């Protein structure tokens with residue numbers, strides 16, 4: 001009798017778990033809506049389903065770009081990348097920042113004072129912070145703060161895992 005009860009409890013938990021998992025994967029989130037009037041360089045847009053992003057991106061990049069995650073400070077080799085080149089979006093390869101706009105913020109995240117083009121990224125309020133997203137694929141990149149250096153006074157605090165670095169002279173792969 002007791003083992004039957006135990007079996008029933010386990011069965012209920014199992015079915016409940018599978019049901020929960022099923023509802024989770026069966027409910028794709030709609031693509032992020034850009035603020036009205038947002039533009040992107042060359043009007044380029046990359047819009048994919050959650051399932052396609054999941055296939056393309058590794059887990060940490062997906063968590064940051066598509067689920068607004070934040071990588072651990074100091075975890076990205078791009079924080080210490082000092083070669084001349086371009087930082088592009090890891091999801092859609094939209095050029096985001098030039099190495100010349102990079103500075104040492106001491107935060108443990110790659111930091112820049114300005115994007116490569118003003119419409120390469122767009123911002124949205126995120127509580128008491130300002131979120132930065134890729135203007136081409138809407139991927140979450142990080143946040144921007146007003147304690148940066150000259151000439152803009154801005155600090156684009158980016159997740160390294162949301163970007164790829166293309167050194168000068170190397171052709172972009174993709």
Ligand SMILES: [Zn+2]
Nearest residue numbers: 089092134137
């Ligand atoms: Zn992108």
